[in-house]
Amino acid sequence: MVVHERLCAAYGCPIAYFHNLDPLSELVSSLLSHRTRNADSGRAFKRLRERFPDWADMIAAPTDEVEALIEGVRWPELKAPRLQEILAAVRDRTGGLSLDFLGSMSVPEARAWLEEIPGVGPKTSAAVLSFSTLRMPALPVDSHHHRVAQRLGLVGPRVDVGPAHPILRAQLPEDWSAQDIYDNHEVLMIHGQKVCHFRRPACGACVLADICPSAFRVA
Numbered sequence: 001m002v003v004h005e006r007l008c009a010a011y012g013c014p015i016a017y018f019h020n021l022d023p024l025s026e027l028v029s030s031l032l033s034h035r036t037r038n039a040d041s042g043r044a045f046k047r048l049r050e051r052f053p054d055w056a057d058m059i060a061a062p063t064d065e066v067e068a069l070i071e072g073v074r075w076p077e078l079k080a081p082r083l084q085e086i087l088a089a090v091r092d093r094t095g096g097l098s099l100d101f102l103g104s105m106s107v108p109e110a111r112a113w114l115e116e117i118p119g120v121g122p123k124t125s126a127a128v129l130s131f132s133t134l135r136m137p138a139l140p141v142d143s144h145h146h147r148v149a150q151r152l153g154l155v156g157p158r159v160d161v162g163p164a165h166p167i168l169r170a171q172l173p174e175d176w177s178a179q180d181i182y183d184n185h186e187v188l189m190i191h192g193q194k195v196c197h198f199r200r201p202a203c204g205a206c207v208l209a210d211i212c213p214s215a216f217r218v219a
């Protein structure tokens with residue numbers, strides 16, 4: 001908790017939500033963002049949305065066209081067919097193209113439902129529930145969040161991003177609100193971007209240096 005409190009004091013909680021997308025659109029956005037800069041995935045999402053105001057039309061579109069629209073993201077040749085397959089899977093499982101019904105489930109149930117779709121992992125399922133208009137208390141863990149958590153000893157050095165999700169969520173109070181959980185993810189991610197860099201973290205400027213087992217030990 002001290003980590004959360006100090007980082008919240010440093011970065012100003014509550015952090016404003018950066019998206020206001022319905023959950024299906026957030027799913028598309030999250031898939032585009034994998035290993036891609038926010039500006040590039042945001043541009044690709046905008047181009048898809050303009051070309052396909054109805055996501056059903058994207059399922060039926062030539063995959064080459066989808067790939068060309070998202071050329072600015074990493075691995076567009078993989079993401080284009082995957083996006084179409086995932087949207088088709090949602091349509092086939094629900095008979096429509098909406099994920100709003102997830103809001104009536106518990107977080108574990110909703111995450112399990114999403115992760116049954118091939119290509120949807122724990123980070124994406126949590127992002128859909130947390131970042132979308134559902135605003136559910138699910139904790140996503142991205143690479144920055146994961147790196148900071150490992151250096152702080154919150155997860156072990158060999159625990160990958162996927163398995164880190166339940167471990168880090170279990171360390172937060174059960175009754176935390178969606179905003180609290182979102183803030184926790186955001187402040188750890190921001191700290192990774194601004195201070196606890198992949199190379200040469202700025203430990204001298206870190207508000208956690210006195211409690212961090214990795215302080216001044218990472219090259």
Ligand code: SF4
Nearest residue numbers: 196201203206212215
């Ligand atoms: S003390 Fe250094 S390694 Fe630890 S969290 Fe801060 S910046 Fe990262």
